[in-house]
Structure formats: structure tokens, C-alpha cells
Amino acid sequence: MLDPAIIFAGVLNGLLAGGIYVLVAVGLTLIYGVLHIINFAHGSLLMLAMYAVFFLWRLLGIDPYVALPIVIAGSFAFGYVLYRGLIGRLSHGRDENILLITLGLAIVFDNVALLLFTGDSQTIDVAYAGTIVQVGAAFLPLPKIISFLAAIALCGVLGVVMARSQLGKAIRAVARERQGARLVGIDVEHVFAIAYGIGIACLGAAACLLMPTFYVSPTSGHAFVLIAFTTVVLGGMGSFVGAAAGGLIIGITESLGGLLLGEQLGQIGISLIFILILLLRPTGLFGVGR
């Protein structure tokens, strides 16, 4: 039997790991949960944002946290243009087309990254990466605490924007009833592109917060995609509170599963919770049925 102090430390580690999952999932819950776009390019776009962070640091010496506004703005612009220029234009409004286009984009992005940056993994060495905050038996790296707090803040901000702002109302209106939104004067394509851009901007934030403790390679984004989809479904499609709760639950489950059952079997816990949620509450923890 494990020492309770170790279990407590495992819970804290899980919370921090969950913070990263929340960061990746929060953009997806907007794109997938609200707009119902199955964005297969999510992992590849995360990878591109991570490369952007890496090169800003390597070439210009910009710290990943200082790079946050630059990468968020760049990712938003990239996402907006990508939707307006390619996804929206080529999909002709059909969901199955979007699925294939984003899958195609993922393949293109991955292979272009492989061509340009090779398969080698790149890391950022920042002085504070080794700064540790000790809580009982847990040694928590400062960058992970920062990313955890940022993830929660990001969920809160997005939740408020979606609930209170005109843009949020427009996005929700477009997601609910596209034709109706168009009839009341909303530029549907523009709103879709903005929502997609915000989703990718979230990935930009995730990339800045991830890089001090993780690496980037052409396949590194994929490590988070399945978890992100699971988080969104677990928390409830389109719910930012759900994404936060889902990410943290998955983080803790994975962590405790790993401690008690071993690193490989620990993943089973995530699948079990996922199956239970689908059986008992198909709309997810915070999802609302239609």
C-alpha cells in the first residue's frame, strides 16, 4: 500500500498534468463542442504553435511566457485565415468535408514540419524550468503550476466571453441555428472563422505554457489530441467548466492509475471513466442535452 503522502503528491501531479490537458482541450471544446467541427488538425496546429514558441526563443531569445501575446495573436490570425481560406471554402458547409479537410491539413502540416525541422525533437532550456515548489512529498515544477493557473483562468475568461459578450452570443447562435443566425444579420462565415481562430489561439497559449517542460517534434502534438477529445466529451461538449473539470479528472485518474497500477495500466482508468460517463450521462458532466 502506498504512503498517503505519495498519493497526495500523485493527486497534485495529476492536477498539474490535468492543467495541460485543459489548455489543449479548451480550444477543442470551442471548435468541436460548440461549432461541431471535428478538427483532426488540432494536434498538428499545437505542434506548429510549439515550433513558433521554440523559434521565437531560439532565434530572438524571447521567453515562452513573454511570447504568449505574440503566439496567441499569431495563432488566432492563422486559424482565422485557415478557416476562411481553406476549411470554410472547401467544406461547402458539410461536416464530413470538414473532417476530411482537417485530416488532410494534419498530414500536410506534419510532413512539412518533418521536411523543414526534421524529426529531431527540440527543447527550450529556461532557468526557471528547474524551480520547484515543495508541497509535502510533492515537488511541483513552477512552470506546471503556472500552466495550471493559466488554464483555469483561460477557461474562466472564455466562459465569460461566451456567456456575456456579443461575440459569444453570435457564436452560440451560429452553432445552434446557422440559417436563423444568417437571417438576423450575423455573418456566419466570419463568426465561424473567429471561433476557429479563438480555438487555435488557445493552442498558442497552450504551446507557450507547455514548452518550458515539454519538447516539440513533428509528432509531439498528437500526444495530447486523444486526451483532448476525451476531455471535451467527458466535460460536456462546448462547456468550458466541463473542459476544466474533465481535464483535471483525467489528469488525476491517469496519475493515480499510474501510481497504483503502473504507468501503462494507469491509462485504463481514463477509458473506464469515459465509458461510465457515456453510459450514465451521455451529455458529459456539464453538457446540456438538446
Next chain:
Amino acid sequence: MSMSRKIRLSRRGVMAGTAAAVGALGLPAIGGAQAAAVKVGIIHPVTGFVAYNGQQGRLGATMAVEDVNKAGGIKAMGGARLEALLGDSQSKVEVGVSEVEKMNEAGVAAYIGCFQSPVGIAASQAAAKYNTPFLIDVGASDLLVTRGLKNVFRLKPGFGACVDQGIAALGALNEAAGKPAKTAAIVHESGEFGTGTAKLLAGKLPSVGIEAKELIAHDNPTRNFDNVALRIRSMAPDLVIMSNYQNEYVLLARTLHQQKVNLAGLFSVLGGGFNYKFVKELPDVAQYMMDTNHWFNPKSDKAQALKKRVEAGGALFTFEVYLAYSSVMLLADALERAGSADKAKLTAALESSTFNAELMPYGPTKFVNGQNQGGRAAIMQALKGDIEVIAPADVASAKAVFPKPKFG
């Protein structure tokens, strides 16, 4: 009287004349064409999760093919050039096998590959159907050469030999330092390479007075090693021994450093990420880490010259490069001695090879059941942002620091 000559053109005459003309003018050309290029299938994972390693292997192999051709090709075959057919296994077993089939259709004389043991095992099995020699440039599993396949040859030592060498060196270090290490935790990737190495390590560590307290397996890719660090801290072993591919190797080392886990040493056998890049980019993390791995002979002029060429091209001189390079040279040597690309003759030439692997710190090549008995690994330590060889003594460039200083 008019002098007239009838020129009679018979079919036989035309044939004979043509043959004579071709003999005078075209024979050298025909002779050149007869020395047809020898096709070599070079299969590496240049995409997928170990793409970097695959790209490095491809780089070494193609440089060697280029060098053989520049030096006049295979002289015993009339200067036949080597023609590299490049395949991408995509880090997947089934794709590696389909590359073998595709290249067989193209008429390859031999294969070189595959970096990953599972891909190498399946691909060489597929090549065995056609009796085509398969040279393993990188592939740690000893299953590669213990299946009784006559077509498989591995120049480098397998993980069995590397583990033996690594354990012996670790035991000697520990003994010399007054035995500060009594226990170890082994963290390994869950595939054939990591699991096989970990089992061997766990079985052999007691022979040098070290107990393997726990074997921790992880998947590829792994997002987070915080819990592994937590378990290691709670277990408090003296050593952590790692056996994983590049990304997980670096991530685990980084996590253990970030979490300031105190150990007498961090040791690996065939550590996937222990290379110049890791040591130079994360010198604090890498400092005092040790690895048993394939390493070039620093005293070889040819190895140093190749290192310069590779680095001038912007690449790192990693083990994949010089092992793939050496494998192509081994094949070229066998082709010279076989005087033919005939698969049976080529296999026989490889079986009896005494190839001098000039780049490596190896003894004379001697294949027993496809495994070169002359191969050996080196034990390295990261010291001040560089990699130093600490054993075997005849190629050592520095004295080991063991146990490593504790975190303050």
C-alpha cells in the same frame, strides 16, 4: 571491260559486320552496361515517432553509397555502382514489411535497416523468403539474430552484449567508488527494445551487487514523467537505469533533474537520447549521466573525417549515421569478395567476412549466426557539455565521476 563488283549482302554477313562494328565501337559501352548497378534497399523510419533516428540512418547509408560509387564502385563487378532504393517504414512494422516486398520487386541484392527492432525482425523475416541478405545497421533486440535466419547479419553488438558490457563497467565503477550503489530502478519503454533490455539488466545487476528494485514501463509517446519521478523518489534507489527512445529519454532525464531526485548515478544502456545534441542543449540535465552505446573510434582518422563531413552538412554525428555507413561498407566489401550480386554468393561472402569496420572500436569482423563477434560498445559520460568515453580503457578519453554530486 568494265570492272564491276557485286557486293552480296547476305543476312549472315550483315550480322557479322554489325557484330564487328559493335565490337569496335560499342563494346566498352556494352561492357559498362553489363556492370549493372547493384540495388540496395535502405529502409529506415524517416517519418513517425522515431523519424529523427531514421533520417540519421538514411544519411549515413546514402553517404556511404556515394563514397563507394566515387571510389569506383564494386571493382570485382566491373565497377558496378551501388544504387540506393530508399524506403520509409514510417516507424510501423507492416510498412517496413511492405517496403521489403516492394524493393524485392525492384530487384534489390540486399537490404539495410531498420532502426527499430520490431520492424527489423519482421522486415528481415520477409526478406528471408527471397533469401536476400538483410544487414541490420541499428536494431538492439537479440531476436534479430537468434531465429536461425541465414540472411540476417548484424555488425554492431546486440543488447545482450551491450548489457553485459555496461553491467561490467558499472560494477567496476561502483567497486572503485566504494560501492555507493546497491539498488536500482529501471525505467524502460514498453516495446521489444526497452522491455528486453530491462529484463536482461534486472537479471544481471545482482552479479555486480546491485538489486533491481522495480521495473517501470512506459508507452511511446509519454506526456509526463512526474509520477515516475515520484515513485523513484519514494523508492529511493541509488541508481536509475533508463532504456528508452530519444524523446522519452530526454523528458525523463529532464523531469528527474527538475524534481531534484538525488541519485548516485543515472545510467542507460543504448539510451536513445544520449547524444551531442542533448548534452549541448541541456548540459545541466545531462551532466554526469552515463550511457553504454555504440560509439565511433575517436582514434580513427576516417571516423573523424566523416564526423567533420556530417557536421559540415548541419547534422549530428550520431550512432545511426556511422552504423548505417559501416553497414553499407560491409555490404560493398562482401560484393567485392563475392564478385557478384547473386544472393547465395553474397550471403556466403557475408558469412565469411573479415571486414575491417574502420570507423568503430571493433575487433575483426566474424559472424556467428549472423552476429558479429568483433563488435563492442563504449561507456560514455556527459561531462561539462561534452561526451567523454570512460570505458573501455583503450579508447577512454576521461575518468568517470561516480557517484554524482547531490542536489543542494
